[in-house]
Each structure stands twice: as structure tokens, then as C-alpha cells.
Amino acid sequence: MAHTVALVDDDRNILASVSMALEAEGFDVRTYSDGGEALRGLTQRPTDLAVLDIKMPRMDGIELLQRLRQTSHMPVIFLTSKDDEVDELMGLRLGADDYIKKPFSQRLLIERIRALLRRESLSREKEGGDPGQMIVRGALALDAARHACTWKGQTIDLTVTEFLLVKALAQRPGHVKNRDQLMDAAYGEHVYVDDRTIDSHIKRLRKKFKAVDEEFAQIETLYGVGYRYREG
Numbered sequence: 480m481a482h483t484v485a486l487v488d489d490d491r492n493i494l495a496s497v498s499m500a501l502e503a504e505g506f507d508v509r510t511y512s513d514g515g516e517a518l519r520g521l522t523q524r525p526t527d528l529a530v531l532d533i534k535m536p537r538m539d540g541i542e543l544l545q546r547l548r549q550t551s552h553m554p555v556i557f558l559t560s561k562d563d564e565v566d567e568l569m570g571l572r573l574g575a576d577d578y579i580k581k582p583f584s585q586r587l588l589i590e591r592i593r594a595l596l597r598r599e600s601l602s603r604e605k606e607g608g609d610p611g612q613m614i615v616r617g618a619l620a621l622d623a624a625r626h627a628c629t630w631k632g633q634t635i636d637l638t639v640t641e642f643l644l645v646k647a648l649a650q651r652p653g654h655v656k657n658r659d660q661l662m663d664a665a666y667g668e669h670v671y672v673d674d675r676t677i678d679s680h681i682k683r684l685r686k687k688f689k690a691v692d693e694e695f696a697q698i699e700t701l702y703g704v705g706y707r708y709r710e711g
Contacts (some may be wrong), residue, residue: 482596483507487517487543488532488558497530501592514538518546525551528596530588531575532558541573548574552591554595554639558583570680576640577666580678598639616649617709619697633691640665641684644677650700650710653682657705681706 486507488494490510499510508542509526511517515591521529530549533540540557547555557578559685571578575590614621618631626642628635637645647664648656656664656679688695697709 481505481507482528483509483526484592485509485511485517485521485526485529487511487514487529487535487540489513489535490532493532497585497588500589504589506592507605518543521547522550525553527599528554528556528592530556530558530592534560535691542633543573544573552636552638554599556588556591556595571676571683574638574641574683576638598643614646614649616652618626619645619649621646621649625649630688630691630695635687636689637684640680641687645684646679648706652708652710655701655705655707661706
């Protein structure tokens, strides 16, 4: 069954060209030219993944992502202008999984979409609760089969990227993971993102855990080196 991708952009030329490229690759594509229309459509009929432009009139991509994240954890890729550093960081903090700067290669976008969908599929393909899919580190419990995370018994809602980052760190407590290793764990070896992307995901992770436990301090920063999950 073909994956369904939502493409949201107020530039109709981008909608037309990118949707044609995606359909040629076997995706079902739903296009929206503004955020409000997209919110209504995606609330009624969710897709497997969404590609959102940040700069749109009325409801921009940032607000649309905020509204979507209230009910959905679908993978999201932002399209940003080359000077939109502040906006792309805000998007990552709100729960976007990736971003691509305009002008962009359609081939690169398709590769990023495939990578995110592949990770989403792998994280959910086993529903049987295989104990081998569980990672328990003190108060932390990760169930990879169900894409579930709890801290002290309380559910932490994580995006695919966030879940894979926590898993990579928690698998070997005390061992430092540099940013390149975390990129590979979260995005795969053939997809490049810059250091700032990983840092933004880590900040959002800490915020989510601190929302249920202000004392949470398990994810440690080693400046100039990387991150580690604290033992004990």
C-alpha cells in the first residue's frame, strides 16, 4: 500500500512540481496551499508524513505544527528559506523531525521522506511486545515495538527522531555519543543533518522529560564532545 504524503506550501509551482515527483516515486500525495486548509484536512484524514513550508500567510508552518502536535506524531519535514535559522530551530523544538532549505533538490527531499517513513515503519512493525524490544534504565522504560516511552511510570510522547535518540543514548549508559553517531542513529548513515539539529532535538527531549519530572538530568552534555545517558 502506497504511503500518503501531505505537501503544504503557498507556492503552487512547488506544489505541482514536488507532487509530480513524489507521485512518480509511488507516493499518494495530498496538497494544501495554506495552513488552515491543511489543518482541517489532516485532522479529518491523517497522512503518513507531512512536508510543511514555514512561511505561509494566515497560518504559517510553525503554528500548523503546533496544532498538529496536539493530536498527531506523524513525521514532519519543514521547508525553510536559507535565512530562516530562527524559524527552523523553533520548528525542531516544536517537534519537527527534519528540515530542508529552499531551494532544494527534489531527490534529496524524496530521500529524507523515505528515511523518515522507513524509521517510522521499523519502530512500529512489531506489535507483539517482544521483551527484546524493551530497554529499562532505572526510571526509564522504552518499548521499541510499540514506540512507547515512560519515565517513572508516566508516558512521554516522543516523535520518531526523539525516540531513536533516547534509545541510542540509553542503550549504553555512561558511554559518550558524539553528534555524528547520534545523527546516524536517528537519521541513518546516508542522510546528513547539521549539529544544530541534534542539539535542538536534545533540548526538546529534556523539556519533555522535565515536564513530568523537574529533577530529570539523565541526558548529560559533554561540551565539545557529545552527549551521554547518565548511569544510575
